Amino acid sequence: MDNQDDLSEFLISRRAKLDLRQAGLPDFGGRRRVPGLRREEVALLAGMSSEYYKRLERGNAKGVSEAVIDGISRALQLDEAEHSHLHDLIRAANTGAHPQRRRPTRTTQITPTLLQTIDAMTTVPVFVQNGRLDAVATNTLGRDLFSEMFENSPPPVNAARFVFLDPRAPTFYQDWESNTRQIVALLRVEAGRSPYDRQLSNLVGELSTRSDLFRKLWGAHDVREHRTGIKNIHHPIVGDLDLTYLGLDLSSDHGLQMLVFSAEPGTASHDGLQLLGNWATTHDPALHAHDAPSPPQK
Structure with missing residues (x-):
């Protein structure tokens, strides 16, 4: 992954999403050869010279200040995730021109305290992942919930590989298309944070080679945070589950995020999670799916 190219392509992709009306600029008509704003218009909105912005969009980031980043973020109407990504x-x-300044690839280790904590959370599925979306740890219910991802998968089990390369993924995720966009956006964030992570580069290369959809979405340069949302899952044992997730960054283990899933009490999804937990005490769902009880009715 070329750092200057990533910066250039990100800025180009963001200004292509804005039109004159959205930017609050007058439209005097005339043909525009490319979609979105021109470089000169972004520079005007950001309060800088056109030449300075052009150099930045070519990947020359020497001496860029926080004020410049803030000005470009306002001009391109970047959200919090995009602003942070631009900074990265x-x-x-x-630092690309100065190898001695490069940060080493981040290593993540699960502490005994963290394992004890997630194992104690017996009523909700817990899934701990790193920035590459490798499954670093789960509690029992978390592994049972994502049994399709773990079945017949060599370590490290990776959510991106499952979503894009496993034929079961479009059935497991009822909103599979939304999940594909989210997965790529999360990997884009990590690529900005850890540009010299060889394992991440290898993963992106593998997915780009094996999945046309991944390659297309990767080229869009979209980024997002993974804080909270809904996962609509079709589990092979208990059926459809509509789950809320909460993403918690683990400050004690830099680079790890803990995802905790839950369902609203009194719903079929809540009953389904309870059924899955009870089933898991005596069965391995990956091996005994043919003996599964009937899923709760919505």
Whole structure:
């Protein structure tokens, strides 16, 4: 992954999403050869010279200040995740010319305290992942919930590989298309944060080679945070589950995020999670799916 190219392509992709009306600029008509704003218009909105912005969009990030980043973020109407990603890309572009400044690949280890904590959370599925979306740890219910991902998968089990390369994924995730976009956006964030992570580069290369959809979405340069949302899952044992997830960054284990899933009490999804938990005490769902009880009715 070329840091200067990533910065250039990200800025180009963001200004292509804005039109004159959205930017609050007058439209005097005339043909525009490319979609979105021109470089000169972004520079005007950001309060800088056109030449300075053009250099930045070519990947030359030398001497870029926080004020410049803020100005470009306002001009391109970046959200919090995009603003943070731009900051990471500029840092990476600056350090790329100075190998001695590069951060080493982040290593993540699960502490006994963390394992004890997630094992004690017996009524909700817990899934701990790193920035590459490798499954680093789960509690019992978390592994049972994502049994399709773990079945016949060599370590490290990876959510991106499952979503894009496993034929079961479009059935497991009822909103599979939304999940594909989310997965790529999360990997884009990690690529900006950890531009010299060889394992991440290898993963992106593998998915780009094996999945046309991944390659297309990767080229869009979209990013997002993974804080809270809904997962609509079709589990092979208990049927459809509509789950809320909460993403918690583990400050004690830099680079790890703990995802906790839950269902609203009194719903079929809540009953389904309880059924899955009870079933898991005596059965391995990956091996005994043919003996599964009837899923709760919605």
